Amino acid sequence: MVVLLNALIAFWLVWTGQPATQLPVVKALTRNQPPHFLFSIYGVERPLGIALSPDGQRIYVAEVGGRVVGQVDVRIPTFEKARHVANLGIAIVGAFRGLGIGRALMERALAWMKLRRVEKATLEVFASNERALALYRKMGFEVEAVRKRHYKIRGEYVDDVMMVKWLT
Ligand SMILES: CC(C)(COP(=O)(O)OP(=O)(O)OC[C@H]1O[C@@H](n2cnc3c(N)ncnc32)[C@H](O)[C@@H]1OP(=O)(O)O)[C@@H](O)C(=O)NCCC(=O)NCCS
Numbered sequence: 001m002v003v004l005l006n007a008l009i010a011f012w013l014v015w016t017g018q019p020a021t022q023l024p025v026v027k028a029l030t031r032n033q034p035p036h037f038l039f040s041i042y043g044v045e046r047p048l049g050i051a052l053s054p055d056g057q058r059i060y061v062a063e064v065g066g067r068v069v070g071q072v073d074v075r076i077p078t079f080e081k082a083r084h085v086a087n088l089g090i091a092i093v094g095a096f097r098g099l100g101i102g103r104a105l106m107e108r109a110l111a112w113m114k115l116r117r118v119e120k121a122t123l124e125v126f127a128s129n130e131r132a133l134a135l136y137r138k139m140g141f142e143v144e145a146v147r148k149r150h151y152k153i154r155g156e157y158v159d160d161v162m163m164v165k166w167l168t
Contacts (some may be wrong), residue, residue, distance in 0.1 A: 127159035
């Protein structure tokens with residue numbers, strides 16, 4: 001079932017270029033979700049070629065008025081010894097930031113991790129990204145390590161902050 005759904009989503013993305021949330025079967029599966037947040041299954045907005053693993057990956061999107069305005073992706077590594085860890089990444093479309101969508105998507109991602117018995121949630125953020133750092137702290141993440149001058153943005157060095165939230 002999941003494999004079929006993935007194949008259908010991949011076909012839909014290539015054929016129509018439309019977000020998978022427009023796919024009737026995805027719409028049907030998510031119909032009973034809260035009206036302004038349509039949390040879809042996975043594979044949404046992902047280019048073909050990336051493994052859409054039904055087991056260790058989820059992508060949740062927030063949709064407003066039929067438009068995808070944010071996404072969070074969660075990945076459990078395939079490496080057996082690291083399968084108690086999951087990494088997440090999040091982004092909200094500019095005009096929809098500061099409305100609580102980031103928090104809602106993070107909560108959804110963390111709930112899935114707990115369901116999967118993930119013990120350690122991790123993420124990385126530029127030290128200069130104050131809004132994201134504020135959100136992550138509010139969600140209970142703390143700094144685990146800082147990689148100094150890990151990035152160079154328009155000629156300026158930026159530290160990479162590695163954050164963790166223990167779910168045990
Ligand atoms: C960072 C990001 C994901 C946050 O999502 P969001 O929907 O804007 O955040 P929310 O509206 O859910 O806000 C969550 C909390 O962050 C805080 N926050 C929001 N905007 C803020 C700002 N400009 N400065 C400081 N804190 C801010 C709020 O205090 C809020 O807490 P509250 O619910 O108690 O009021 C979003 O702004 C974004 O996509 N930014 C660009 C991409 C990015 O930086 N991604 C993360 C890369 S690591």
